[in-house]
Amino acid sequence: MKRVLIIAITFICLSAQILGQEFEFCDKVLDGDTFRTKKGEKIRLIGVDTPEFFHPLKPMQFYTKEATLFARKMAEGRRIRLEFDQEKRDKYDRLLAYVYLEDGTFINAELIKQGYAFAYTKYPFKYIEKFKEYEKYAREHELGLWNGKGEMEMSWLEKQGRIPFRVYEMAGGYWGIRYGNYMKPRVKPEDLTQTLENLKLWVNEFSPKDLQKQLFEDGWLRTE
Known part of the structure; x- marks a missing residue:
């Protein structure tokens, strides 16, 4: 029981x-x-x-x-x-x-x-x-x-036709970054990662007009 x-x-x-x-x-x-x-x-x-x-x-x-x-x-x-x-x-x-x-x-x-x-x-x-x-x-x-x-992801990204981030080694230990018609020369080695992180954030979050404004404020140059 x-x-x-x-x-x-x-x-x-x-x-x-x-x-x-x-x-x-x-x-x-x-x-x-x-x-x-x-x-x-x-x-x-x-x-x-x-x-x-x-x-x-x-x-x-x-x-x-x-x-x-x-x-x-x-x-x-x-x-x-x-x-x-x-x-x-x-x-x-x-x-x-x-x-x-x-x-x-x-x-x-x-x-x-x-x-x-x-x-x-x-x-x-x-x-x-x-x-x-x-x-x-x-x-x-x-x-x-x-x-x-x-x-597979890299291959997929290349097929999307998006504007790539290009990084170049410059003289004096500096780096140069190009994104479409914008460039930022002579980036210090210790600033490279943060500069790329900022660029990724701005590209994804801003409209083209606001992106240009932000890049100029950050010292980027526009090329034709």
């Missing part, structure tokens, strides 16, 4: 736990790391960085379609469970969450493990070490984004 009572209590506790889990309906996968629920809430997957799909100024990135399709097959039109970390929302008011299917599949982890996303480690989160391991596994097995050790 006591054993039956214990089993019954255990069952009731487990049932309460399952019933206590909140599930949402995934109405739409907007891109590989952003979902929308039936209630209209946007969910940003914690620790996951898939290639850009929708951005007002950035061009579509390599493997975007594949990552989005993979996420759609997994989550769109299905019930999902959300788990939160320290921060519940980002600056765009999206819910920050770990997302699970009803069968326990951890979507954040699967995207990284199967090579559809990078581990986004700019900010701390509780699964950060695990996600780094998943990315290492995908890289070592050349899955998805890592196929061909990056050679």
Whole structure:
């Protein structure tokens, strides 16, 4: 009798736990790391960085379609469970969450493990070490984004016809950078990385008019 009572209590506790889990309906996968629920809430997957799909100024990135399709097959039109970390929302008011299917599949982890996303480690989160391991596994097995050790992405980028960043070694240990009709000569070695990072940011974020203004302010020259 006591054993039956214990089993019954255990069952009731487990049932309460399952019933206590909140599930949402995934109405739409907007891109590989952003979902929308039936209630209209946007969910940003914690620790996951898939290639850009929708951005007002950035061009579509390599493997975007594949990552989005993979996420759609997994989550769109299905019930999902959300788990939160320290921060519940980002600056765009999206819910920050770990997302699970009803069968326990951890979507954040699967995207990284199967090579559809990078581990986004700019900010701390509780699964950060695990996600780094998943990315290492995908890289070592050349899955998805890592196929061909990056050679496929380079080939894809060259076919897009985008303006490249060209770096030249100059006399005196300086470097010269050219972007289309703009150039920045005699960049100090210690400033090269930051100059390129700034250029990448400005090219992706600014309109052509604002880009020219920013480059001039930073000492770039325009050539015909």
